Amino acid sequence: MLKVDSIVKKFGSKTVLNGINLSVKQGEVVTLIGPSGTGKTTLLRSINLLERADEGSVSIEDLTVTNATKDKKKILDLRRKTAMVFQQYNLFKNLKVIDNIIQPQVVVKGVDKETARRRAIELLHQVGLSDFADYYPVQLSGGQQQRVSIARALGLDPEVILFDEPTSALDPELSKEVLNVIKQVADTGISIILATHEMQFAEEISDQVIFMEKGNIVEQGSPRAIFHNAQNERTREFLKNYQQYVSSDEKKVEVDKFEEVERLKVI
C-alpha cells in the first residue's frame, strides 16, 4: 500500500537518511525506534513530503512521488493520502476544538460543513472529548490536545497516519490516554507509522518494528523478533540501554492489567 524506496535525505553535507526502504501493508502498524537524531522524524516528514528527499521515491497505492517530481498537484494528492500527528500537537490556535476537526475536512476533502460537523462530533466522542467541542486549544491539557489532533487526522480518512512521538511531550498519565486512543485507531484497520520511544507500547501495538540508527535501518521484524530475539548487536545494545533507563524510571507507563495479560499470552 505504502512504499518508500531508497530515500536519501541530506541537510547540507550531512546525510540524515541513507537509502531507506520501507513498505507498509493496508492496516499494518509500523513503529520506528532508535536513538535520538537518527532520522525518524525526517523519515516521517519525507513520507508526508514536508521534506523532499534528495533521492528515492514515496508511493501510496498508484501514486508515486520521486525526488524529481515537480508536479504540485501530484505532491498534494500524495500528501492528502497521509495525515500527520505531531509531537507538539500543532492544533490550529485560532479555531475551536470542533472547528479544528471540521475545517480540514472542508478544505482538504471538500466535504460540506454539516457533514463535516457530524463527523467531528463522532470523532470527538471517539477520543472522549465530547464536552470540549467549543473550547480553544489553549484551554486543553496536552493529552487532550493530542487526542483532538488524532481526531483531526482521522477526519481526513487518510490511507496512513504518521505519528511522530505523539506522547513524548506528555507526562505518563496523559500519555496513557493518548496511547489508548492510538490503540483504538490501530484496531480500526488504518495503516500507521509511528516514531516512538515508548518501547512497551511499540511492542504491544506493532506488526512491524524498525530499528534505525544514523539514517540507516539496522534491523526490522515482528515486535517479538526485535524485542526478544534481536539479531543485530546494535539493536540489542540500544534495547538494553533502554531497559535500564526504563527500570530506573519510576514514572514509567503502566500497562493496563488486561493488556498485560494479553501480551503474556502472545509471548
Place this chain on the structure above:
Amino acid sequence: MSIVGLFEQLLTGVPTTLFFILTSWVLGFALSILVTAGRVSHHKWLYNVLGVYISFTRSIPIILQLFLVYYGLPALLLEFGIDLSAIGKMYFCVGAYVIYYGAYLSEVIRPAYLSVNETQREAAIALGYTKWQMQTKIVIPQTIPVALPALGNEVINLVHQSSLLFVIGVVDLMGQADEYISENYASSPILVYFCAGLIYWLLTIIISRIVKLAERKSGKFLYAKGDSQ
C-alpha cells in the same frame, strides 16, 4: 459669535476629514498588504526594493511627502505631457498618504505575520492545505488580532495627521477652524481650536471603540486562556 454657529461650521469639515481618513486608510492598508506579501515572498530583489521604499518613506516627514506629491508630481508629469491640473487637491492628499501608509502599515503587519508560529503553517501543509488555504484559513486569522492594536493606533495617527491637509488648502475640520477664525475677527482663535480639538477627540474615541471591538472579535482564541481548566 455663537458657539452653535461655530460647531455648525466646524462640523461641515468633518465629512472631508472622514472621507480622507477612510480612503487613505483603506487604500494604504491594501497597499501595505501587497508590500508585506512582497517582503515575505523570498524574492531577494523584491525584498530589497521594497525595503528602500519603506525606509525612504518612513524617514521623511509626511508634510514633505505631501508637498512632493502635490507640487512635485504634477510638475514632473507635465514634462511628459501629462496634465494633472484638473485633479482635485484631495486626490493628491490621499495619494501621498496611501504611499506613506503602504510603507508604514507593512512594518506593522509584517512582524505580526511573522509572529505566527512556523508549526501552524506546517500543520496546515502536512494535512494537505494548499499554500493559499494555509494563508487564508490559518495564518491571516492569527495575524489579524496581533496586528490590530498597532493598526488601530495608526488610524488615530491618521486622524491627527489629516489636519495637515489644510496647509495645502483642503477645507477639512482643521481648514474650517482656520476659515472661521479669519471670517470672524471677534472670535477667540484659542476657543475655535479648542472646539475643533473636542471634535477630534470625539472622532478618536469612536474609532478606538471600533478597533477594540474588532480586536475582541478576531482575537477570541488569544483571550480564551483561563476561561476554564
